[in-house]
Amino acid sequence: MPKKPAAPKGPITLATWNINSIRARLDLMDGFLRQYAPDVLCLQETKVRDDQFPHELFDAHGYTTRLIKGQPGYNGVAIFAKHQVELHEMRALCGRNDCRHISAKLPDGTVLHNYYVPAGGDVPDPVKNDKFAHKLEVVAEMTAWSMELKKKGGKEILVGDLNIAPLETDVWSHKQLLNVVSHTPVETEGMLKMQAARDWVDAVRHFVPAEQKLYSWWSYRSPNWELADKGRRLDHVWVSPQLKGKLKHAQVIKEMRGKEKASDHAPIIVTIDLG
DNA sequence: ATGGTTGGGATCCAA
Numbered sequence A: 001m002p003k004k005p006a007a008p009k010g011p012i013t014l015a016t017w018n019i020n021s022i023r024a025r026l027d028l029m030d031g032f033l034r035q036y037a038p039d040v041l042c043l044q045e046t047k048v049r050d051d052q053f054p055h056e057l058f059d060a061h062g063y064t065t066r067l068i069k070g071q072p073g074y075n076g077v078a079i080f081a082k083h084q085v086e087l088h089e090m091r092a093l094c095g096r097n098d099c100r101h102i103s104a105k106l107p108d109g110t111v112l113h114n115y116y117v118p119a120g121g122d123v124p125d126p127v128k129n130d131k132f133a134h135k136l137e138v139v140a141e142m143t144a145w146s147m148e149l150k151k152k153g154g155k156e157i158l159v160g161d162l163n164i165a166p167l168e169t170d171v172w173s174h175k176q177l178l179n180v181v182s183h184t185p186v187e188t189e190g191m192l193k194m195q196a197a198r199d200w201v202d203a204v205r206h207f208v209p210a211e212q213k214l215y216s217w218w219s220y221r222s223p224n225w226e227l228a229d230k231g232r233r234l235d236h237v238w239v240s241p242q243l244k245g246k247l248k249h250a251q252v253i254k255e256m257r258g259k260e261k262a263s264d265h266a267p268i269i270v271t272i273d274l275g
Numbered sequence B: 001a002t003g004g005t006t007g008g009g010a011t012c013c014a015a
Helices: A023-036 A055-060 A130-152 A185-198 A241-246 A254-258
Strands: A012-018 A040-044 A065-069 A077-081 A086-089 A101-105 A111-116 A156-161 A235-239 A247-252 A268-272
Touching (some): A012 A023, A012 A156, A012 A235, A023 A055, A040 A156, A055 A065, A065 A101, A077 A101, A130 A185, A235 A247, A235 A268, A241 A247
Parallel strands (some): A012 A040
Antiparallel strands (some): A040 A077, A065 A077, A247 A268
């Protein structure tokens, strides 16, 4: 009888990936899971209703826990694990039930939050662009929520496509992107406030110095994405301060951006010792 | 200054 395995001893690997439609990328996902087999996998932009989710692939790879929250066409988040984890919460950001958050309680009590922050449209003005206004509201709400978490002081991990590249080295050209949605000062400063509200530790920058360029997303519109390398770091893994010393490794799996039928985002894998 | 690509699900929207 297949039983859900107990929590692994020692470090676990945790992946986050904006997959840009799971049904369009079953082969890509299969290859990724064969090669990297993370213990826990968080997805954003699954773009599929729950009753149409392709469970078989994840079943075949041993993800006995599958927590999904999808809607037709857009958004959609999911958490998979090779061992038992509990659904913790599904937050409706800004009062909209639009499938941008799902969270799970891991065996040691750490709560894992998976977010998909709105991209925010093209015009970086909340008066002229409702989508940008909504993005800023979501960031403000996540900041207030982070402050509440800080009061409780539990162990938390926050991952996802946050659609903001906070540091100058998180974009290919700081100057040229200052007025481009994802790197405007109101967004980058908003993100820093959110980090400060819970003392979130940027798990990827914990290993990659801020002087070094680092991206997780390259637009489909650039025909020569790798050579041009006009990327942005939109995807993040943050941990609450008491987990900082438990971080073992972090890596953007850029190779996945170069595969056939790739997502425009690369996955990130963090190794953390929750034991 | 502009247009470039992709996926979903309808003939356009979101990214």
